[in-house]
Amino acid sequence: MMTTSIRLPRQFRLTLSQSLTLIGLTITLSFIAIAFLAPTLQNIGWLQDPNEALANPIHEAPGADYWFGTTRQGYDVFARTLFGTQAALKVVVLATTLSLIIGVPLGLVSGYLGGKIDKVLIFFMDTIYTLPGLLLSVTLAFVVGQGVINAAIALSIAYIPQYYRIVRNHTTSVKTELFIEAAQAMGAPTSRILTRYLFFNVIQSVPVLFTLNAADAILILGGLGFLGLGLPPEVPEWGHDLRLALDALPLGIWWSATFPGLAMTILVTGLSLVGEGLGDMLNPGRKNN
Template sequence: MTTTRVRLPRQFRPTLSQSLTIIGLIITISCIAIALLAPTLQNIGWLQDPVEALANPIHEAPGADYWFGTTRQGYDVFSRTLFGTQAALKVVILATTISLILGVPLGLVSGYLGGRIDKVLLFFMDTIYTLPGLLLSVTLAFVVGKGVLNAALALSIAYVPQYYRIVRNHTTSVKTELFIEAAQAMGAPTSRILSRYLFFNVIQSVPVLFTLNAADAILILGGLGFLGLGLPPEVPEWGHDLRLALDALPTGIWWSATFPGLAMTTMVTGLSLVGEGLSDILNPGVKIR
């Protein structure tokens, strides 16, 4: 008996880019679900308290009792890894949202008005843009201190120039279009031109930048935590856990660093894949074939 293989028409076959985007979405949605469900899982007794050490601190290897093992300080690695997802999402969403709220309006105003305002803002933003993101975040973290909001503020400053530059460049191009000149000739106020005619024509790349910045922010937050500058010690955070695990690695406690590191890598990979997929969808003209 012979079997026939059903082949989908070419238009229904996912490309490699689409497949990677789907994988990225699955990873990202899974991370969000973990962050939302972690407190509930703890309340029903399926997760240990991430900030409560064992009564007799002793490191346990991964097994039936502790899936990811325990740290040398007696913390459950599985619980801290899951709650670390929640902390990362809080900081990253806040940081990227703050930078978007600041960068997009500044880019619109600078690109549309031009002149001295444009020169001053461009100089200021280019100065910030030339500084390495981690170095800038470390410096600001020293100033503002620890905490979710403070860490988000320290991260957001590094991303404001990126939103500003991409929106400003698009605005500079679009403001010479006929429909903008027609709105000006009809006496439309500047605020209306910016919000109604320009805004929706210059934000095509903002979702892509938002997603890629979120992936980058996770790495920088991990760096801040590793240096002891991110969140308070009582908040489960991957970078802080990696710092605690550093001294334990020579003693063979590999699991205390492996699982937080894998969680960070997985989340960054998922967001990066989503960002690349959005870039292909929103900017098909620059897609490499």
């Protein structure tokens, strides 16, 4: 039995890719705006204090008074969901930026110099890379403790090998190019070759990796919060709220878990769409596959 595959016209496929990228960018920017506006909305009285429980902690269903309802403990789900956006973005931006700042230079040095430095770095990076991200983050969270900075450190270590590997592989290919050999022949110092000639020729995939790592970090941070290892309890965080909602689900309080879970899912989807769109723009060959 013969099967036929339907192949969309190239122009339509590009339009679809651009549309999905625009959707992802809109979602991501909307969450960034929410993170910035949440404290202002609270200050002007349009948003409940996320840590202020009702005087009589009786859960309220979503309605005019509480758009997303209240938790079993009496907290406003809408306020905690919005402030959870702020906490998630803080940790994720710190974690991905820290891993990029460490991983990219290590990849450049390792790929260009080679030798014993390259072998040692490959050994350590491959060891870290083989460990599941959530398992490594949980282990590190036990060591460093709770907090925004500590959570960012725990997450960043899991992503450093990814930046290292992709930059090192590109560096080993580019360093044999004629313009690099010409710079070496002219006596250019290693630091100048790395920063001026190699850096901008090997980082094409870094923005894509940064965005996709941010999406992954949202999920891992949620996992840490669900296990009680992410941020302190007084900081609104989606994973922590999902953990508190477990006891409420048998009582029919579905909204206390639904809205934080939806927020996490939508933001991860938006970041993933942006990452895929950047991949198409920075690597045109992918569009023809």
